[in-house]
Structures are given as structure tokens and as C-alpha cells.
Amino acid sequence: MRTRPTAVLLAALMLLAGCSGGGDDGGGDGRVTLRFQSLAWQQESVEATKDLVAEWNAGHPDIRVEYVQGSWDSVHDQLLTSFEGGEAPDVIHDASDDLADFAYGGYLADLTGLLPERLKSDIPPRTWETVTFGDGIYGVPFLQEPRVLIANRTWLEEAGVRIPTPDDPWSWAEFRAVTRRLSGDGRYGVAWPLKDPVSATLNLSLSAGGRLFHRGPDGKVTVRFRAADAVVPRTVHDQVGTDRSASPTTLGSGGSDTLPGFFGGRYAMVPLGFSYRQQIVQQAPEGFDWQVLPAPAGAGGLAQGVSPQTLSIAEDSPHKREAAAFLAFLLRPENMVRLALGDWMLPTGTEALEDPALHTAEHGWATGTALAGRLRSAPAQSVRGYPEWKDKVATPAFQEYYSGAIGLDELRRRLEGDGNLVLARYQR
Amino acid sequence: MRTRTSARVGQYAALLAYLLFLALPLLWLLSTAFKPPRELGSLHPAWIPEDPTLANFRQAFEEQPLLRAALNSLLAAAGAAVVAVLVATPMAYVMARHRTRLARAATGWVVVSQAFPFVLVIIPLFLVLKNLRLIDSLPGLVLVYVVWALPFALWMLAGYVRAVPTELEEAAAVDGAGRLRTLVSVTGPLLAPGIVATALFAFVTAWNEFFFALVLLKTPEKQTLPVILTHFLGAEGVADLGPLAAAAFLATLPSLVVFALIQRRITGGLLTGAVKS
Numbered sequence: 001m002r003t004r005p006t007a008v009l010l011a012a013l014m015l016l017a018g019c020s021g022g023g024d025d026g027g028g029d030g031r032v033t034l035r036f037q038s039l040a041w042q043q044e045s046v047e048a049t050k051d052l053v054a055e056w057n058a059g060h061p062d063i064r065v066e067y068v069q070g071s072w073d074s075v076h077d078q079l080l081t082s083f084e085g086g087e088a089p090d091v092i093h094d095a096s097d098d099l100a101d102f103a104y105g106g107y108l109a110d111l112t113g114l115l116p117e118r119l120k121s122d123i124p125p126r127t128w129e130t131v132t133f134g135d136g137i138y139g140v141p142f143l144q145e146p147r148v149l150i151a152n153r154t155w156l157e158e159a160g161v162r163i164p165t166p167d168d169p170w171s172w173a174e175f176r177a178v179t180r181r182l183s184g185d186g187r188y189g190v191a192w193p194l195k196d197p198v199s200a201t202l203n204l205s206l207s208a209g210g211r212l213f214h215r216g217p218d219g220k221v222t223v224r225f226r227a228a229d230a231v232v233p234r235t236v237h238d239q240v241g242t243d244r245s246a247s248p249t250t251l252g253s254g255g256s257d258t259l260p261g262f263f264g265g266r267y268a269m270v271p272l273g274f275s276y277r278q279q280i281v282q283q284a285p286e287g288f289d290w291q292v293l294p295a296p297a298g299a300g301g302l303a304q305g306v307s308p309q310t311l312s313i314a315e316d317s318p319h320k321r322e323a324a325a326f327l328a329f330l331l332r333p334e335n336m337v338r339l340a341l342g343d344w345m346l347p348t349g350t351e352a353l354e355d356p357a358l359h360t361a362e363h364g365w366a367t368g369t370a371l372a373g374r375l376r377s378a379p380a381q382s383v384r385g386y387p388e389w390k391d392k393v394a395t396p397a398f399q400e401y402y403s404g405a406i407g408l409d410e411l412r413r414r415l416e417g418d419g420n421l422v423l424a425r426y427q428r
Numbered sequence: 429m430r431t432r433t434s435a436r437v438g439q440y441a442a443l444l445a446y447l448l449f450l451a452l453p454l455l456w457l458l459s460t461a462f463k464p465p466r467e468l469g470s471l472h473p474a475w476i477p478e479d480p481t482l483a484n485f486r487q488a489f490e491e492q493p494l495l496r497a498a499l500n501s502l503l504a505a506a507g508a509a510v511v512a513v514l515v516a517t518p519m520a521y522v523m524a525r526h527r528t529r530l531a532r533a534a535t536g537w538v539v540v541s542q543a544f545p546f547v548l549v550i551i552p553l554f555l556v557l558k559n560l561r562l563i564d565s566l567p568g569l570v571l572v573y574v575v576w577a578l579p580f581a582l583w584m585l586a587g588y589v590r591a592v593p594t595e596l597e598e599a600a601a602v603d604g605a606g607r608l609r610t611l612v613s614v615t616g617p618l619l620a621p622g623i624v625a626t627a628l629f630a631f632v633t634a635w636n637e638f639f640f641a642l643v644l645l646k647t648p649e650k651q652t653l654p655v656i657l658t659h660f661l662g663a664e665g666v667a668d669l670g671p672l673a674a675a676a677f678l679a680t681l682p683s684l685v686v687f688a689l690i691q692r693r694i695t696g697g698l699l700t701g702a703v704k705s
Binding site for chain 1: 465466468469470471472473487491547550551554555558563564638639642643646647648655658659660661662663664665666667668669
């Protein structure tokens with residue numbers, strides 16, 4: 001008997017909660033409501049994004065944008081379900097390497113005829129490649145980050161090593177020599193966080209001229225692991241196994257996991273994404289002197305693969321033109337700078353990249369900005385079957401190679417032999 | 429006598445060690461929640477923060493609507509628990525008391541249905557709920573949680589029903605009690621601990637559930653606590669660790685409180701049943 005009032009109260013509360021419907025198309029008053037699912041998550045970037053949405057809403061009373069915060073965790077499954085159910089947000093924030101399935105599946109609108117010329121010409125063609133699938137453009141790349149070396153400045157200066165700059169970077173051989181010189185007494189020159197070894201290796205391998213994936217005249221892609229593809233893996237392998245200048249324990253770690261060791265003076269350098277600087281600023285001990293260095297260069301110079309953050313429009317959205325107008329507003333150069341500063345990343349737009357705020361020496365902004373022109377589409381971006389190749393073949397193969405369990409020949413055999421069998425299934 | 433004492437001491441020591449082991453994640457969460465960012469990046473993390481701060485809690489509350497999300501979670505979890513128990517109890521009674529081939533097949537199916545992964549059912553479920561206009565509503569989410577919890581709840585309750593001796597029901601019938609009276613006055617009280625345990629299971633399952641809530645609720649004001657917690661996570665597993673730990677610690681409290689309140693009821697009910705049988 002005692003549970004009855006509780007149950008009635010609960011049912012009433014739930015009924016009330018169920019009745020308070022969310023926003024829709026404006027209820028016939030001519031107003032359009034767009035749902036914008038943002039993946040901004042750091043305090044500053046959420047604030048910047050919300051401010052921009054508020055500014056848009058203030059200036060466009062007929063096209064209201066509703067900010068919805070999504071999360072990087074499970075975004076793919078969430079979007080897939082929403083697309084299938086016809087309930088996807090109108091404007092979608094994601095990463096370019098997640099778009100291929102959605103683009104080929106017909107879930108995303110082709111933005112080719114929707115975007116203003118200003119925005120199209122402001123972003124370099126090589127960056128548009130990251131969101132071009134077939135003949136269509138399925139997102140606007142707006143933020144990107146190179147992988148850089150975050151270094152303990154004091155340690156490097158005490159060792160007397162040459163400090164590299166974007167104009168005069170270390171070669172991969174020089175990098176190896178430097179890390180050897182910095183190591184000893186239980187301390188390491190570098191800590192590679194290679195929890196996800198494939199994208200890190202492939203993206204950095206562009207600097208040595210590696211490309212791994214080769215598209216034939218018939219359009220089919222095959223894996224070929226050539227000398228240029230081996231430069232980066234061999235450097236890491238030798239630093240860990242031969243020189244003992246790279247920590248073996250961080251090979252299975254994520255970037256954040258290496259920071260305590262870096263702050264604690266165990267590693268002189270950590271290769272990390274450019275946006276990790278925010279964590280370093282927050283967490284570094286008082287007086288810890290650090291700096292941002294460019295990743296080593298090879299035959300391909302400082303080239304690096306990236307998968308930029310993107311904004312797309314759902315194919316099912318009934319308000320594609322309005323959504324495109326919102327994108328054009330959100331990605332005006334001055335707004336792109338605000339978003340980039342909030343996320344500690346680089347904008348893709350050339351005009352935004354010229355903003356003085358992104359060229360200060362503080363926190364290594366200038367070093368990162370100098371690398372922006374060298375960023376290319378990640379090698380596997382549009383290769384169908386890549387996720388399976390990565391999970392089933394490449395990840396275990398690279399992990400075993402880096403840990404010393406297999407040699408370079410076996411790594412090649414697996415990436416090519418086993419890998420091409422996987423890719424062939426997707427290209428029949 | 430001395431052997432018995434030392435055995436008892438050993439038992440308590442083992443129990444204490446086990447409890448500590450279980451409590452470690454919660455203690456670590458609590459410790460992290462009170463650490464300033466610089467201590468979070470320490471190579472030698474301490475259990476007790478050197479410079480404890482409430483800043484993580486403040487930031488968590490400022491950045492995310494934790495209270496509203498907690499209320500949503502509470503409504504969804506409590507709703508799921510109540511409805512699951514109301515539906516499962518009579519079904520479990522029938523399955524346990526009428527052990528036909530059909531009932532056994534149903535029990536088997538119930539257990540097998542637990543093996544379906546979320547991703548397999550989520551799209552059809554999404555479409556069904558959309559047709560029922562239950563997308564983006566807490567009642568819709570409760571419905572999903574009930575359906576999800578029901579098989580295990582049914583299986584669990586059927587076990588409790590089987591543990592109640594049929595002789596008691598027969599004795600009640602001999603004394604002139606009708607079927608309904610027997611169920612309410614004799615079987616019901618003996619089933620109470622089972623019902624409470626089942627409700628607790630349904631509550632905790634729904635309270636912790638993330639994926640259905642993520643996919644089914646679109647409006648930010650309706651999102652539940654597990655969904656809000658992921659807003660402290662960035663790409664590639666990067667996390668705003670301090671506020672995340674603070675929010676996660678707060679999110680564990682309601683479950684602990686519910687456990688604390690209900691635990692006595694489960695124990696009391698069990699004893700009651702033991703005496704009667």
C-alpha cells in the first residue's frame with residue numbers, strides 16, 4: 001500500500017517530463033529551427049561555440065539554432081542510429097576520418113553547391129581532400145592539429161642539442177641521435193604514446209615520403225610497404241629496442257598517460273597532438289619549462305597526415321540552405337580563430353591562420369601555425385576497408401614490431417599480405 | 429578456542445581486504461575529485477590531495493547541468509524499477525509455479541535474449557519508438573529500460589518464487605484463503621526481498637545506462653547523467669579529469685544511498701522467509 005502514492009507521483013512526473021517537447025521547425029510560424037550537435041568539450045571551446053550560436057540567433061530571428069552538446073565517445077553509433085531513424089541533427093560536428101561511411105551511405109548532404117565562394121576559396125584544396133568522397137564534398141574541415149614534439153626545454157638546453165625550428169627541423173636520423181644523447185640513468189629521450197600506433201605512424205610517415213596505400217588505374221587500392229614507409233617505424237623500433245632512448249612502457253599508452261612522466265623528468269620529449277598544450281598548461285608543475293618543436297622531417301619535408309574536425313549537414317535536413325548559411329557564419333575567419341583558440345588547435349582557413357593571436361611564441365602557437373601549410377589528408381582517409389585493416393592487421397602488427405616481437409620483414413608481410421586480402425574484400 | 433579466534437580474525441582480515449579492494453576505485457575517484465590540475469599530472473600521485481580544492485566540483489556544476497541530469501536519471505531509473513517489478517512479478521510467478529514445457533522454453537528464451545548486443549537492436553527499437561512518438565521522452569526511455577531489464581528480472585524473480593514452499597500456499601488454501609488472498613498475504617511478503625533485489629537491479633542498470641539514453645534523447649534538458657558525464661571527454665580518450673572525477677563521484681552517490689536504504693529490507697525479508705518456511 002505504501003508504494004502506491006510513490007508510483008502515482010512518479011507516473012505524473014514522467015508524464016510531465018514527456019509532455020515538454022523539444023524544439024522543432026517552429027510550429028508553423030515561419031521560423032526555422034536547426035539542431036547543431038557540437039563536439040566541443042573543453043570549457044573554452046564550449047563557451048566560444050555557444051557564444052557564436054547566441055550571436056547567430058540574435059542576428060537571425062527567423063533561423064534559430066539550437067545547441068546540442070554531443071560527445072566524441074560513441075558519436076559514430078549515435079549518428080548512425082539517428083540517420084537511420086530520420087532524426088539526425090541538421091548540423092553535425094565530427095572528424096573527417098569518420099565521414100566516409102556516412103558520405104557513401106547517403107546520410108550527408110553534398111555541400112558542393114551550398115557553400116559560399118569565400119569559404120570554399122579560403123580553405124586550401126589539400127584540406128578539402130579530407131572531406132571529398134567520390135564527386136561530393138560532405139563536410140567543411142575547420143580545425144586541425146599537427147603532431148608536434150613537446151619538449152623539456154631545460155633538459156634540451158643542458159644537453160646542448162640543436163633546437164629544431166619549422167625552417168630547420170631535425171631529420172629522423174638526427175632525432176634518433178638526439179634522443180640517444182638525452183637518455184641514460186633511467187631517463188629517456190622520448191616517450192612514444194602509441195596506444196593507436198597506426199594513425200600516428202602513417203601520418204608521420206608522410207614526412208619521409210611514405211604513403212603505404214597506392215591507388216591503381218582501376219581505382220583499387222593496395223598496400224605497399226616500401227623503404228620510405230619504413231623510416232618512421234624503424235626509428236621508433238630502434239629507439240625502443242636498440243638505443244633504449246624511448247620508454248618501452250609508454251608504447252601502449254595514450255597521450256595523457258605520458259604527461260606525469262614528462263613532468264616528472266622521466267622523458268625529455270613526448271610526441272603529442274598540438275591541442276595537448278592545454279593539458280600541459282593546466283597540469284605542468286610550477287616552473288616547468290617546456291616548448292613546442294616540429295616533428296622530424298624526411299624526404300617529404302615536414303608533411304604530415306591529419307583528419308580535421310568537420311561540420312556537415314544531414315541529407316535529411318529540410319533546411320540545408322539555412323544550415324549552410326549558419327556554417328558560413330560560424331566559419332568566418334574571425335569566428336574560426338575563436339574556435340581554434342578555444343580548442344587549442346589550428347584553423348584550416350588561410351585568412352584565420354594569419355591572425356596575430358595564432359603567431360605568438362607563447363605556448364608554441366607560432367611553431368604550430370608554421371606547420372599548417374604542411375598538413376595533408378591522412379593517408380587512409382578514403383580507403384574503404386581501412387578500419388578493418390587497421391584493427392585486425394595493422395594495429396597488432398605495429399604493436400608487435402615496436403615491442404620487438406617481430407622484425408621489419410614480418411611487419412611488411414603482414415601489412416601487405418594480410419592487409420591486401422582485407423582491402424580486396426571491400427573492392428570487389 | 430584459540431584456533432577459532434584466529435580463524436575469525438583471519439576471516440575479518442580477508443573481509444576487510446576485500447572491502448578495501450572493492451572500495452579502491454571509489455576512493456581514487458574521491459581523491460581525484462579534490463585534486464588541483466597540477467596534482468593530477470604528478471608522477472607520484474598521492475591518495476590524499478596535498479592542496480585539496482572544490483574547484484573541480486564547481487567547474488563540473490558550472491559546465492554541465494548535473495542536477496537536472498541527475499533528476500532525469502532518477503526518474504528514468506525509478507520508473508524502470510517500478511514498472512519492471514510490476515510486470516515481472518506476476519509473470520515470474522506463473523513461470524515458476526506452472527512448469528510446463530512452454531514455461532521452460534520461455535525461460536530459456538529470456539536468458540538467450542540477454543545475449544543480443546545493443547547495436548543489433550537499437551535501430552529497430554529507435555524506429556518503433558519513433559512511430560510511437562516516444563523518441564526524446566523519458567517515458568520512451570523508461571519503456572526501453574523496462575524491456576531491457578525484464579528478462580533478467582523475470583529470471584531472478586522466478587528463482588525467488590520457486591524458493592517459496594508451495595506447502596505454505598496449500599496450507600493457506602486449506603485454511604480457506606482464496607488464490608488472491610494467498611498471493612497477497614502469504615506469498616507476497618516472502619517474495620518481498622526478491623522484489624526489492626529485482627527493483628534494485630533494474631534501478632542500477634537504468635541509472636548506469638549510457639547508450640540508449642545517448643541515442644534516444646535529443647533535447648539537452650532531458651539528457652541523463654551518464655550522457656552528461658561524457659561531455660567531459662574529448663577525442664582519443666583525452667579527459668578533463670578533475671571535473672569528470674567530481675561529477676562521476678556525485679553520480680555514484682544515489683546508487684550507494686539506494687543500496688544503503690534497501691539493504692536492510694532485503695536482509696529482513698530473507699529472515700522472515702526463513703522463519704516461515
